[in-house]
Structure formats: C-alpha cells, structure tokens
Amino acid sequence: MITLDHIGWQAPGGFALQDICVEIPTGVYAVLMGSTGCGKTSLLEIICGLRPPTRGRVLLNGVDVTAWEPRQRQIGYVPQDLALFPGQSVREQIGFAAKLPKHPSADRQALIRELAAELSIHHILDRYPEHLSGGEKQRVALARALAAQPRVLLLDEPLSALDEATHQEASQLLHNMHQQHQLTVLHVTHSRAEAQTMGQLHLRLDEGKIVAL
Numbered sequence: 001m002i003t004l005d006h007i008g009w010q011a012p013g014g015f016a017l018q019d020i021c022v023e024i025p026t027g028v029y030a031v032l033m034g035s036t037g038c039g040k041t042s043l044l045e046i047i048c049g050l051r052p053p054t055r056g057r058v059l060l061n062g063v064d065v066t067a068w069e070p071r072q073r074q075i076g077y078v079p080q081d082l083a084l085f086p087g088q089s090v091r092e093q094i095g096f097a098a099k100l101p102k103h104p105s106a107d108r109q110a111l112i113r114e115l116a117a118e119l120s121i122h123h124i125l126d127r128y129p130e131h132l133s134g135g136e137k138q139r140v141a142l143a144r145a146l147a148a149q150p151r152v153l154l155l156d157e158p159l160s161a162l163d164e165a166t167h168q169e170a171s172q173l174l175h176n177m178h179q180q181h182q183l184t185v186l187h188v189t190h191s192r193a194e195a196q197t198m199g200q201l202h203l204r205l206d207e208g209k210i211v212a213l
C-alpha cells in the first residue's frame with residue numbers, strides 16, 4: 001500500500017502541492033490524471049524519494065519511508081524521458097538495477113535473461129539505446145525498473161510516445177507485469193481511454209490537491 005499523508009511540496013518558483021492525502025491499496029493499478037504542469041511528475045518523484053516533500057509523510061505498507069534513500073524503497077520508476085544510460089548496452093542497463101548486493105552474479109544474469117524473455121527484448125540485449133525504437137526503449141526502461149524486484153511501480157506517461165499498435169501491445173504488457181509481479185502501480189496519463197482500460201483506481205490532481213474519481 002502507498003500512503004501519502006498530508007504531503008506538501010513548495011517549488012522555488014511558487015508552484016505548490018498542498019496537503020495531499022491518498023491511499024493506493026496493495027496490488028491495485030492506479031492511474032493519475034491532471035492537466036499539464038499540475039504536479040504529477042513531482043508527486044511521483046516524492047513517492048520514489050528523488051524529491052523531498054516540504055511536509056507530510058510517504059508510507060509503504062504502513063512504514064514511514066519519507067527519510068529513506070530512493071534505492072531503499074523498493075520502488076521501480078520509469079520516468080517520462082525513460083532516462084536510459086547512453087553508454088550502456090541493454091544488458092548493462094538491466095544489470096545495473098539488479099546489481100544490488102542481494103543478487104549474486106549468477107542470479108543477476110538469470111534475472112536479466114528472465115526479464116528479457118518476459119519483455120521480448122532478449123534479441124537486443126547487446127544493443128545501445130541510440131539503436132533502439134521508441135517501443136523497445138520503453139521495454140528496456142520497464143525491464144530496468146523491474147530488475148530491482150520492486151513492490152511498487154511508478155510510470156510517468158509510459159505509453160504517450162507510442163503509435164496505436166505499439167500502444168496496445170505495451171498496455172497489455174503493463175497489465176501482465178502488474179499481475180505477474182504482484183505490483184502496486186501508479187500510472188500517470190493524459191489519456192482518458194488509457195485510464196479507463198488500465199486503471200482500477202482513478203485519481204485526479206487539480207490545483208495542488210488529489211481526489212479519487
């Protein structure tokens with residue numbers, strides 16, 4: 001379960017998130033909508049620990065993680081720009097996240113193979129991001145996020161750059177990942193249709209506050 005308990009964030013330029021309270025139950029696929037610039041990305045970054053809130057607490061399964069480093073939180077994050085590492089092959093990108101001490105080298109290689117098979121990217125493991133299509137990049141970013149074996153997956157407009165056919169394939173893939181990895185998902189989108197097909201819980205961020213629809 002993800003709990004945001006009276007979260008506030010004040011941007012240097014004046015933008016603010018105010019007193020955000022929400023609960024996303026364990027295993028639920030939640031979608032978050034809201035107009036451009038309303039703070040969706042900021043909220044994801046607060047949840048995964050990349051941006052400290054100015055007030056309030058973030059709890060995961062009832063544990064207060066507000067002061068924890070991002071890597072301690074067991075959260076997979078796929079940012080809007082995917083943030084793939086330019087100088088690393090797909091294998092290295094996925095292995096980077098699986099490099100945590102709990103994964104000895106042999107297990108790490110097995111995990112890379114397993115995720116590559118699941119996400120159908122086994123044939124591009126030795127390629128570099130500049131030689132990948134948009135859809136392939138999305139899959140690699142997702143595999144990298146899943147390699148840390150997270151409990152929670154945060155997705156920032158994961159399907160927005162895809163054409164219609166790839167979009168459908170990728171949304172099915174996200175649905176499968178949610179089920180197979182028993183994840184709690186928070187997926188940001190501007191698409192009402194996407195929210196309706198994918199979301200079990202619908203949230204809207206508006207004027208710094210969050211409401212369940």
Ligand SMILES: Nc1ncnc2c1ncn2[C@@H]1O[C@H](COP(=O)(O)OP(=O)(O)OP(=O)(O)O)[C@@H](O)[C@H]1O
Nearest residue numbers: 011012013015034035036037038039040041042043
């Ligand atoms: N580091 C920062 N310093 C100052 N202002 C910031 C910073 N990061 C974000 N902002 C501002 O906070 C507001 C919310 O930005 P954010 O990226 O969270 O919105 P968003 O809802 O994800 O937008 P979009 O739908 O366009 O991706 C914007 O006005 C943005 O300019």
